[in-house]
Amino acid sequence: MKVSCLQENLARGLSIVGRAVATRSTLPVLANILLSTDAGRLKLSATNLEIGINCWIGAQVEQEGAVTVPARLLTEFVNSLPAERIDMELLPRTQTLNLKCSRFEANIRGIDAQEFPPIIIPEEDSRANIPAEVLRRMIDQVVFAAATDESRPVLTGVLAEVSAESLTFAAADGYRLSVSSASLENGPETPLSLIIPARALQELRRISAEAEGAVQMLVAQSRNQVFFHFDDIDLISQLVEGTFPNYKQIIPTSYNTRTVLDTGEFLKAMRMAFIFARDSSNIVRLQITPNGGGGRLVISASSAEYGDNVSELDAVVEGQPIEIAFNARYLIDALNVIDTEQVALETRDPSSPGVIRPVDGTDFVHVVMPMHISR
């Protein structure tokens, strides 16, 4: 293999595939990045067997070939090179990659590319094109609600429901549920649902941060894999097996109180309350009172050791007055991903779930279970 490319392109490609490199694996080759020539470009690949990322960068290929080299070493070395041309040459006998850039040179010992598990692009069962911007918004609105503990594996994933006209993501961790939807053009004929690991979506969100066009999603249910493609990048992920809880029946269909607030003000007041609440299980109390056409929301938090805090917000309250307690962290997480100016909090009673929806905006619903303080 003999290839030349620009330092900034290689550095960018390495940072993209680097997140799929296995950090603690018994298989040494998984700590490596596969470099291979592919139709006049240089292809970088990494996988931890759960997710795999391919990234193509522009290069001048003099001689075809492939090799894997330790990810960390290569990335750190390339990052410290000047923004100039890098010439790479593989010495096949020793599997050593020689890199030259300006007046710097390095030899990095690698592992035979044959040992690298192939990242196979699935034969497509179903395909959908999602605008990158919409996909990013949807990922942001649900991933935070996925469970981090492994006691119920399906909850560590995000449920994706794809149909001809729409795409819905849902995630829940046992205490809250986040559902985000968008309309699709030319979705698959037969609707399907799959559970994508939240981590895979987080990586997708990160590497597609600058993508502008559409992200192609391919589902290979027979192989239990999902595949995303955009620009010069592929991301492939195993799916989580199991049945996701029926989230639709969790979303309350009625409310006794609907409180419309300014999203920014609400978020600011919650953050303030959180400072005091974090010593007492993040618990904040919301006191909602209607008043003619308007009304107000009083947020209070207290720490037995350090003190307390009360904030008052103007609101448009419709229905009954109510006092209800929530985990401040959960409300902040949800409010953080709402991009409309106003937000509605719908509640029934202090033991029933609260529902947060943007007012006149995107298709997003967040359900959060209340907390209790017994005395």
Add this chain to the structure above:
Amino acid sequence: MPIRILPPEVAVKIAAGEVIERPASVAKELIENAIDAGAQEIHVEIAQGGRRLVKVSDDGCGIPADEVELAFARHATSKLQSVEDLYRVRTLGFRGEALASIAAVSRLTLTTRAADEKVGTLIRLEGGEIIHREPLGRPPGTMVLVENLFFNTPVRLKFLRSDTTEAGHVARLLSSYALAFPEKRFTLQNGSRLVLRTTGTGALYDAIVAIYGVDVAEQMFPIPRPEEDQPVKVWGYIGAPSLHRSNRLEIIFFVNRRWVQDNALSYAITEAYRTLIPQGRYPVAILNIELPPEQVDVNIHPTKREVRFRQKNLVFVSVQKAVRSTLMAKHSVPAVQVPRSPLAGWRPPARSTPSQAHMALELYRPGELPRLGDSQERLSTPPQTERLPMLRVLGQLAQTYIIAEGPGGMYLIDQHAAHERIRYEELKAQRERAEVASQELLEPLPIELSPRQATLLEAHLEDLALYGFEIIPFGGSTFLVKRVPAQLVGQAIAAAIMELLDAAIDGGKDFSWEEQTLITLACHTAIRAGQTLSLEEMRTLIQQLEKTSLPHTCPHGRPTMIHLSQAQLEKEFGRR
């Protein structure tokens, strides 16, 4: 005082006391009779832990009308004819004591009809005396209703534990018989609640599912029954190493289908799991041991809970081999054999100081054997009364211990134990302020328990509610968790509840729900060993530890820190 022969009614009560200790013993004797009678379906009902009522009905062969009275005579049995029979007992019962003993200490009603007779019999006894008898129509089989147990032996009555504990014993008994006889259908009803129902398909696996739930059953490895002729056959199911309990209660043996307790066998199994499961935890195993009847003496213990093997070693080895080979085959990573060091076999003197002793070993210069007697004075946990000195954090060792420097030398702090102490005191303070924060679950979480755990949980739902749990019964031994203490959010809820129940089972009478709930919550929400901490996190931890009232031990009683003084260091390095 002259020696006299005891009047018969006194002798009977004394003998009954050996066989009938508690409601569960009544249930045991009656179930064994039902099984020996060839019943396919055995239904047990208890009320107030069996104190008020134990009822066992079966569809077995029944008792012929003219033998009914005889059944209540002492040493009357249909199961044994001669002394020779005693050496090859194939039935569960054989002494002919059970019915007589039960009748002596209760009000007993029996209805029965032998399969080949047209009319059945009802007989009623009180304190062993027949007070009523009449013919009665009923399907073939026998029903024994035992009411007001120990009504005439007030001392025995006083020794009974709470209704919940007694019901728990009955539930465990029924579970065991259901596992020993998977081809029979067992049901247990406690008051109006159905505690247990097995399907009687004949497959042990189905019985395990009915008793422990699918979650546990799926983690069990089968040991198939050996086909060839072996003197001792061992078969059944053993738990994967990932399945472990805090007590030995789920290590269950049947010797020729008789449920027995044998410490040596339990030990054989626990040993087979050594290094596979954490220390102080015990595996789950349900094992049948089959050997020729003349090789076992079951006539050792009044309740036959212990047996004697003629070839004890052979049984021991067979069990261990069966368990170990199944584990090896299923568990791909072989257990590591630790090379024997010259100190192997040496144990630290007291349970409370293991970390000191291990530490002492580390500190010796290579090649020099430690003088054991010294270890006590070399290292010491700081005196308990003293507040913590000012500590400067230096770093973390093995992602488990914090190394700190204080005015008196070096301190090693167990991060989990320390945080556990902090969490415990926080939770306790919250409790004293009567302020318990709880979080509702999005969807109720179902948990499946063993019948014993279920009975216990059911009785203590209100205690748990004080700590923010809301758990409701969901039929059988399944419960739904609807609300949990806020501290448990993000933790494995089912595991925490199981641990609490197991601790309650172990704790027995001295058990304090209040304290154990706090300890369990503290343990589950504390940082773990193996977690990397930043310097800042370690400093905060130490600061918080300084504020606690008992910074030197964790709520389980283990030390949170050990101390190596300046003087000791100097001595070790030969500076002095």
